[in-house]
Amino acid sequence: MDTVLETGATTRGQAGLKPERAKVTVKDLKGRVDPDWCPGCGDFGVLAALKQAIAELGFQPHEVMTISGIGCSSNLPGYLNTYGMHTLHGRALAVATGAQLANHDLKIVVTGGDGDGYGIGGNHFLHTMRRNVDLTYVVMNNQIYGLTTGQLSPTSAKGMNTKSTPFGSVENPVNPIPLAIAAGATYVARGFTGQQKHLVELIKGGVQHRGFALIDTFSPCVTYNHDNTHEFFKQRTRKLEEMGHDPTDFHGAMEKGRLWGDVIPIGLFWRREDLPALDQLEPVLGEGTRHSSAGRC
Numbered sequence: 001m002d003t004v005l006e007t008g009a010t011t012r013g014q015a016g017l018k019p020e021r022a023k024v025t026v027k028d029l030k031g032r033v034d035p036d037w038c039p040g041c042g043d044f045g046v047l048a049a050l051k052q053a054i055a056e057l058g059f060q061p062h063e064v065m066t067i068s069g070i071g072c073s074s075n076l077p078g079y080l081n082t083y084g085m086h087t088l089h090g091r092a093l094a095v096a097t098g099a100q101l102a103n104h105d106l107k108i109v110v111t112g113g114d115g116d117g118y119g120i121g122g123n124h125f126l127h128t129m130r131r132n133v134d135l136t137y138v139v140m141n142n143q144i145y146g147l148t149t150g151q152l153s154p155t156s157a158k159g160m161n162t163k164s165t166p167f168g169s170v171e172n173p174v175n176p177i178p179l180a181i182a183a184g185a186t187y188v189a190r191g192f193t194g195q196q197k198h199l200v201e202l203i204k205g206g207v208q209h210r211g212f213a214l215i216d217t218f219s220p221c222v223t224y225n226h227d228n229t230h231e232f233f234k235q236r237t238r239k240l241e242e243m244g245h246d247p248t249d250f251h252g253a254m255e256k257g258r259l260w261g262d263v264i265p266i267g268l269f270w271r272r273e274d275l276p277a278l279d280q281l282e283p284v285l286g287e288g289t290r291h292s293s294a295g296r297c
C-alpha cells in the first residue's frame with residue numbers, strides 16, 4: 001500500500017517500481033503552530049536556517065527528529081514539521097542520546113538555549129561530547145534566561161546587569177567553544193542569526209558530520225538582553241574563513257575560540273573525522289533498529 005507523507009508525496013509506487021523521494025521544501029517543514037516568540041527574536045533566524053538546511057540536505061520530515069529542553073528557544077521543535085520532543089530543562093541531550101542509539105535511521109537535531117544547555121544541562125553537555133554521540137546540537141545563545149524574564153545565564157558577560165544581578169554580575173561566563181573542543185566534540189562551530197546563509201552552511205555541516213556537532217549561535221533576545229544585540233554582533237563578528245583559520249588546527253581553534261572583543265569569530269573552529277561516534281564502538285548498538293531479538297531470551 002502507498003504511504004502518503006505529510007508533504008503529500010508517495011513513497012511507494014506500484015509494485016516493481018522504485019520508491020520515489022519527494023522533494024521537501026522549506027514550506028513543507030513549517031509546523032502546525034506558529035512561533036510565539038517576541039517580534040525580532042533571533043530564534044526566528046535559527047528556525048529558518050534549520051528548515052533551509054533540512055530542505056537543502058534532502059531529508060524527508062519523518063527522517064528528522066528535533067529534541068529540546070525548556071526555554072523560549074526550546075519551543076522550536078513545536079514549530080517544525082518533523083518528529084519532535086520537548087523534554088525537561090537541561091535534559092535534551094540525555095533524551096537525544098537514547099533516541100540516537102536506539103534508531104540510527106533518524107537524524108537528530110537538538111535545539112535549546114544557553115541556560116538549558118550550558119547551565120542546568122552542563123553535565124549532559126560534557127558527557128555527550130566526550131562520548132562523541134552522533135547528534136547536532138544548535139544552541140540559541142542569547143546570553144540570558146529569556147523565558148523566565150531576564151535572569152543571568154551561564155554565558156552572560158561579567159558585569160552585566162540583569163534582573164538577578166542588579167549591581168552587575170561578578171561571575172566569569174562559560175565560553176562554549178574552547179569548552180567543547182577540550183571536552184571532545186568533533187565539530188565545533190559558532191553562527192549568528194544575522195548571517196543566515198553562513199548559519200545554514202554551519203548547520204548542514206553539523207548534520208552531515210558523523211559525531212557530536214555543536215553550533216553555538218548568537219540569537220539575540222530583543223526583550224531582555226539590551227547589551228548583546230543584533231547590532232552588537234553585526235559590528236564584531238568576523239568569519240573564520242576570512243581569517244585564514246584551519247579547522248584541523250587544535251591550538252588555532254582554541255586561540256580563536258577565546259577571542260572576545262572588537263572581533264568575535266564565527267564559523268567552523270574545529271573538526272576531526274578520525275574518531276568513531278559512540279554507536280560505532282559497540283556491535284549491538286551498531287545494528288540500530290535492524291537488530292533482531294529473535295532467538296534471544
Ligand SMILES: Cc1ncc(C[n+]2csc(CCOP(=O)(O)OP(=O)(O)O)c2C)c(N)n1
Binds near residue numbers: 089142145147153
Ligand atoms: C528544573 C527547572 N528549573 C528551572 C526552570 C525554570 N526555567 C525555565 S526556562 C529557564 C531558563 C531558560 O533559559 P535558556 O535556556 O537560555 O532559554 P531562553 O529562554 O533564553 O531561550 C528556567 C530557569 C524549569 N523550567 N525547570
Ligand code: SF4
Binds near residue numbers: 036040041146147224
Ligand atoms: S523573551 Fe527573548 S528569547 Fe524569549 S521570545 Fe522574547 S526575544 Fe526571544
Ligand SMILES: [Mg+2]
Binds near residue numbers: 113115141143153
Ligand atoms: Mg537564553
